[in-house]
Amino acid sequence: MLRQYELVERVKEYDPDADEALLNRAYVYTVQKHGSQKRASGDPYFSHPVEVAGLMTDLKLDQQTIITALLHDTVEDTLATIEDIEERFGPDVARLVDGVTKLSKIEQMPEDERAAENLRKFLLAMSEDLRVLLVKLADRLHNMRTLHHIKNPDKRRRIARETMDIYAPLAERVGMYEYMREMQLLAFEQLEPEAYTTITRRLDQLRQSDAGQVDRIALDFKQALAAAGLEVEVWGREKHPYSIWRKMAERHLPFEQVSDIMAFRVLTENVADCYAALGILHQTFQFVPGRFKDYISTPKNNGYRSLHTTLFYDKSMRVEVQIRTREMHRTNGFGLAAHWAYKQGGKVDGEVGWLRDLIEIVDASHDSEELMEHTKLAIYQDRIFAFTPKGALFQLPKGATAVDFAFAVHTDLGAQTVGAKINGRHMPLRTPLGNGDVVEIIKGKNAEPQLSWLGFVVTGKARAAIRRAVRAKERAEIAEIGAKLYDEIAERLPAKVGKKALKQAVERLEMGDVEDLMYAIGAAKLSDREVMEALVPGSTADMPEEAQQERAISIKGLTAGVGFDLAECCHPVPGDRIVGLRRPHNTVEVHAIDCLELANGVDADWVDLSWGERSHGAVGRINVVLYNRPGTLAEMAGVFARNNANVMNLELTQRDDPFHTYAVDLEVQDLAHLTRIMSALRATDAVAQADRL
Incomplete structure (x- = not known):
């Protein structure tokens, strides 16, 4: 571990004007605050921030960064406060320490959420001051060097995986290749111990034989x-x-x-x-x-x-x-x-323009899983170089398309893309770009990102922007459906409602605005009764049940409430496991999970769906084989009647003595209702076989 005078001497070697007294105070402060705390290795805890500060001196960073490294764990692990640090070491150091500290307060979150939230805060902190990233990378590198002292193998692997997935790629993106290589090597030893041992042994053998x-x-x-x-x-x-x-x-x-x-x-x-x-x-x-x-x-x-x-x-x-x-x-x-440099206000310079794309991804990502996906796309892949017609150079991942290029130039250009010329020739938007290609984007005034683009774009920025636009479009569609349903609900009220009642309903339901209310209605997040009560309190107390009737079917999922149709090939009913197929400019087709027609949906986006809580009433189709003798058809109809099932359609599909086969469309409440009917059919002497179609 570096002693106090050694650390100060290192800084003074490359920065003779550094405040020696301030550096000494910071060293003493971290030693006092961490006191008798120990690391997993048994070393005093303060040895860790001191070593991190030493790594910062190797990079010849300014004294604020060195002091931040010394203090980076004090707020999280001791009784020190940001206010105390600001009073003793100034606002610049306090801001940097706060930036690093915020990244450490999420260790108790579930693994996927923790990694994503860590990354989100990491990127936002980086956008304010690159030094936060440098300290955090040095912190992680030193922790990886001492990782073998942690006894819990699952914890070691978790830390190694996070290092491999997030910190090593970020080190690469800011050009810190020495940090990246060492992090990867140390993480590899934990994640693939057998492979690590085998390769290092082979390298030793190679070294000895080829001295x-x-x-x-x-x-x-x-x-x-x-x-x-x-x-x-x-x-x-x-x-x-x-x-x-x-x-x-x-x-x-x-x-x-x-x-x-x-x-x-x-x-x-x-x-x-x-x-x-x-x-x-x-x-x-x-x-x-x-x-x-x-x-x-x-x-x-x-x-x-x-x-x-x-x-x-x-x-x-x-x-x-x-x-x-x-x-x-x-x-x-x-x-x-x-060669870090800063503009006034603490913003990083143009050398990290890629960081702006990552911040845009943070803003556009819908949830933790999406954020991780988009950011890994942005920081992992090998690069190619493509040019605008005016000669501006853009770096993109291998496999990037004209759409990726358009979003790299500007998000608005990507959103308005309708075509592209690559090296002067009109080419499909999904065409992968090669090194040195000149790309001209053709845009349209009323164009908008297409869901199908997600099938071929490779950059995190493009995927995030497309998904955000698609979600906004879906929200607008749901709100439009909600507005129509609202009109139907309002007609069932005993009195007419105007703008004032609508405004009050928005407040009572704690919605942001009228559009939020229409979206909630369209997405079946509110029942008809709740909307009626919000518009006219007490209006449903004496109202007949049929006047309050809820919509019979509601679907939960990414496109809940958006123009869905129950597929006629499999006739799903509430209780079936379901999946949706969405094609551009079409409504979502809701299929039973075992529907054979799903094999034809390779050109569609598959949407994970489930039934709404109050869903009831749908048409199920069954195949009934009757014995060909008098009275069997009437006996089948009697089963339907006794089980309160309404026959919507009956078709004789095959006549094969001594059997007649019928396809029957039945209006049933749910899967349990349909199953009871089929059990009753199979129990009668008139029926040879009864199955779902």
Whole structure:
């Protein structure tokens, strides 16, 4: 653990003007507040914030960030308050500590919600000050380094999974590759212990059998470049076990067939030498086609710059080579942390423009599951580069389409998209874009996002915006249905109701406005009786039962209340497990879960549905096989009558002596009612067989 004077000396080395007294006070404050608290390892708890502060000095961050790192757990784990911190260390430190603290107050939530809520608060805090992210990443990295001290294996795996899913990708997106690699490696050891052990053992064996091979390859590269007059630094390393395992999993390869497990870095003096070195290496060694990437002319969103290529060494061994200037190398390892900059007001600079997309996803996401899905899409995938006709460059995930491109340019442009030209040719909107494509978006004034787009867009921003627009459209449709139902309800009241009564009903039902009320009626969230009572209190007391009659069928689900039809192929009745099929510009078809026609719904969106609480009354279809003798038809009709089932349709479908087969549509209350009728039919001598159709 860093001692007090060592931490202060580290800061003073790169920031001679740092307030030494303030740094000392912060160190003493965290030691005093954490007192006798212990970590799982048995070390004093204050050793953790001190080590996190040490990680911040490695990045040469300002004294406010160092102090924040020292104090980041005091509000959560001690009696310290934000007000106390502001009084002692100033408003800037208090704001940063508060930002980090808010991320730690959700550990008791269910796992999925906790991860999503953590991410939501994380992104919002990042949008205000990037230093919150840097401290939190260092906090997580140090916790991962000591994770093995936690005795509960389930807790270790949970923390490792959260690190792999959220913190490592975020570290990558801000260019902190050293943090990302170490987090991935430590999480991999917990999540896949057998794979980790196997790969590390194989790497040890490889190292022993090929002693000095990495140094030999590096020397050959350096000599080839020196012969051409280039002064460079070259060194090599093995890729870490998680990187190798992921490649094995993605390509379905055994360890022996993963050929490019070694990576080499070439450092030059300037950009021109980078391209010169690339040319020399490609002339000297055969390069692998399709494996060259130029991140110097088109840097990654996180500011990463380098040339990447893969070479055949000694005709059979594939090795990856990264070529960059020394300045690029200094910034690539720790990304935005290596050259962080702020505008007035504490906003991050343009280098993290991707962050604006993530904040937009937070605003658009409907629930925790959706937020996690959209954000993982935004932070995980490999990138391609596409251009507007005017030459503006946009980075997108592999597999992105013209619709993804449109939303990347601007949300409004994405919403108004009706077509696209790719490299001057009209192409379908679902066409995947390639590197260097020039994309022209054709928009329409009255256009709106289509539900079918969700079948091919790949960016979290596009998916979030489309879903938000679809939900708004569905809400409007439900409200429109609710308005029609409201008129029917109002007609059943003993007196006419006007705008004043409607306004009072909105207040009594605690709705935001009239549109909210119409939506609640259309979505069957309110009963007819509740609406009547809200409009005219006491109006239903002496009203005949039939005047208060509720709508017989209501459906719960994503599209509850929106123009649904009970499918005639399977005739679902309340009590059946149901699913909905929604096609563009059509109502939802409600099917029984075992309906054979569902196989034809591959072009539709499937919607998980359930019956409303008061649903009753529907038409069920049954198949009845009667013996062909006098009186059997009357006997079947008697069963229907005794069970209060109204026959809506009766059709003789097959005449096959000695049997007659009928398809019967019966008006029944629910599945239990229909089941009782079929049981009664099977119990009579007139019926050979009775089944649902």
